[in-house]
Amino acid sequence: MVLDLPTPCVIVDGDVLDRNLRTMATAAAGRGIALRPHAKTHKCVEIARRQVELGAAGLTVATVSEAEVFAAAGLDDLFIAYPIWPTPQRAARLRELASRVRLRIGVDSAESAEALATAVPGLEVLVEVDSGHHRSGVTPAQAGALAATAENAGLTVRGVFTFPGHAYGPGRQRQAAQDESAALAEADGPGVRSGGSTPTVALSGADVLTEIRPGVYVFGDAQQLELGTCGWDEVALTVLSTVVSRSGNRFVLDAGSKVLGADRQAWATGFGRLAEHPDARIVALSEHHATVALPDGVPLPHLGDVLRVVPNHVCTTVNLADELIVTAAGAEVDRWRVAARNANT
């Protein structure tokens, strides 16, 4: 590293990122499944354009305001994978978007389908199916009836989608991918059958799915490392941080929850990992302190040493940053604005 940057800051290895983008694009193409990456992970126009250049069918986003950011940058095929409730304000924004780009959104109730049809006549939707994550979506058995209601109300139903979020746990990926395929097959919609998430995407049923929507694969993170769904050589984003305090077998880095995010699943081994010390664990995290424990006998780093933290959940890390500092061979080569940061509405 020849970087001399104020810490903490978020850096991206551009070579690793590009390799991750190409690997996923090639894999999807090879399996004959459309790739519609979830842009909530990176929130950067530069990465979105590269994904499309490599063959992505379009982008997935989580909110209307994320769609607005990417539409303004010329990305013209957007799926908002979210059960949006159309207030008058939001409906006006959806109409505006639908007039400029190919827009699809999620729907998971008859009531919201009817409200959407009134607010945005003819809007293209995908019916959300719950494949086991139990967050939103109807049961597969209910999907056909909801699709019919939506069509009758005046929406254009393009298919079904699911998020197998229950894959986020050790050893759960294969079952979650099977659940995903089974749910989409049972929903039996015409057209799109969209699924996928970074932990399941390699296991997705290519006989059922027509589209996958992974997000985290672009950067990797400590959750994926600990699930075994990415390798250390696939981690593209880290947080550069400085050792500010040390005692015993512990030391403190200046990267806290205000730069890393506080995400910690019950099965995670800590609040993040260290690129330079794979065996270390962040055992406590406060707003500006990451307390790191090293195995017995491993010498502590020095005060002032700069280390790279791999955050647990990279999507929330990116959402805290104003820009990503892009590196190549350890030197800064570019800065990308996190254009859709805080685009929550």
Added chain:
Amino acid sequence: MVLDLPTPCVIVDGDVLDRNLRTMATAAAGRGIALRPHAKTHKCVEIARRQVELGAAGLTVATVSEAEVFAAAGLDDLFIAYPIWPTPQRAARLRELASRVRLRIGVDSAESAEALATAVPGLEVLVEVDSGHHRSGVTPAQAGALAATAENAGLTVRGVFTFPGHAYGPGRQRQAAQDESAALAEADGPGVRSGGSTPTVALSGADVLTEIRPGVYVFGDAQQLELGTCGWDEVALTVLSTVVSRSGNRFVLDAGSKVLGADRQAWATGFGRLAEHPDARIVALSEHHATVALPDGVPLPHLGDVLRVVPNHVCTTVNLADELIVTAAGAEVDRWRVAARNANT
């Protein structure tokens, strides 16, 4: 509520906020302890000015960049309660700050004291003491020696400080406040003996402490509610959110970890609380979904209903927002920029 705002968004009840500010200022004055509120919670110039107007001795901040934001706004007495490592860049920024405002910073090792003395000769420091939180700081018994080293190196030692962060747990406040007093008394520095945190501040030993540094008291949050250290009528900040999905005894709000923050202590009952449903719990949180469980028999809200979420840890919620929408009697009256958002360096 007569608000018609895109959700999710962060709103502040200006009347509750001002009452919280006045109550703390009055209590500190009545006990003869200086109040130096931690501005990392609110990050707003408007609130900082009001704190000083009500008698605060100055502000506490966590980073050099937070100090720069508040110094630029005319706040002229700043304590960076953090063991800063002075890289050449950061040292230059500290010298600049020290030339414009009264600046103090924390120090917790001989090595950093010597580096700071070289980088910023004459800099005012407080020696950080560990009173039981075990994050940073020297033991009380080591404080005198470190103060002497710092003075010999060329720093100006103004006293000692501690953060009794181990107060963040049910029933731990009284013991943590006792530990805080004991540590500061044993450290036996001349001058400032600074402690305090929102959970302990009412219990702080006025016979030992000369200064308190609470932060969260300005807004309150779900952690304080669950610790019993703030009441529902003291919650000034909430996240306005919309019901977007519902089934069984659960519903989904559009406020996720990208607006609330993902903080969840092991003892917390969920990922946040609801102002309109004190018995409800946020049982799962993802980036744009808060899944809420209601007690059996309580009717679900309707799709499109707007509810106020009390985040678990308000400091990280504020750091995600670009602005706070200030209300009075349920109507918007102002917007305050989160001037020190992302000021982590």
